[in-house]
Amino acid sequence: MIPLVLTTIACITLAEAQIITWFGGPCPDVTTKENFQLLPYMGRWYEISKYPNSFQNGECGTAQYTLQDDNTVRVNNTQLKEGGVIDTVIGEVRDDPNSDVPAHLQVRFSSWQPWGKYWVLDTDYDSYTVVYSCSYYVINKVEFLWILGRERTVEEETKDKILQMLDNFKIDATKMVDTVQDEDKCDL
Template identity: 35%
Template structure:
């Protein structure tokens, strides 16, 4: 048990912005009959639980299929005047549950949960991720995405209501600044 406490103390700086809760991860209901083909393309981050790895503005994610049936995921953002991006890979880990994706941004890390809670494919998507640490505690990420840089307040409120109904804490969600011109910025890879 002492090693778990030390591990928690080491992880605190990394998880301070996320929602951290005792116990295992919640298991929300996910998008029924999820259709990956309709989900592919560009999504703009509207709101999220802040993360240590994405602290810029104008965050976007673009999904496309690769020839090997994996999903290419390119996350991008403006940070300190530069357009930064990182490429990762997502996979459907169980064809009977296609809304449960696994995602990784390194060949050396396992796939993290990346679940599509809900989407209408044309305007809004809600994505949830949770990491369980030894069944003692978990830390959660939540994103609300839109096909455009803004969503009506009613859609955002409905998304948060759905998340709360599934037992997911949305109290730390913050609006993403989507006011920038990414076409004029220098492009650099995430470090």
């Protein structure tokens, strides 16, 4: 029975993400943005860098966040796929009902999908945000990480500050890949 459970967990995690650490221990202890506020977070964010994953493998990634009347957030993720095909997926973000930490949010892109972690590690609301998710499954951990910006790039000083924060949290930034944000190509 245990091998079947472990195989099932492995298949699920492999289908959802590429940054999987086997037998590497639990998720790192991180802090999130103190006094996080949802309203100034709304608007368009450009994907700068991320951990590779199976659902975001295009270029020109953006996320548009819109606050709804029920205090949930509509998220519109758009990317440019091979051949110039625009790929859009609509999801929702909410406060984590099991946490009283404002920066502990949850996200999903289908009503059939379980809620995933969306933790805002840091943001200045005007130029950058860092979003992280880590789930530990006894023998492995699955991580997602994004650096987003209000513009298609972030200042080097800002990026250095983010990388230092990730290093302090023991989050491996070397696994991140930059997202192509060519202005001529990415006018979505």
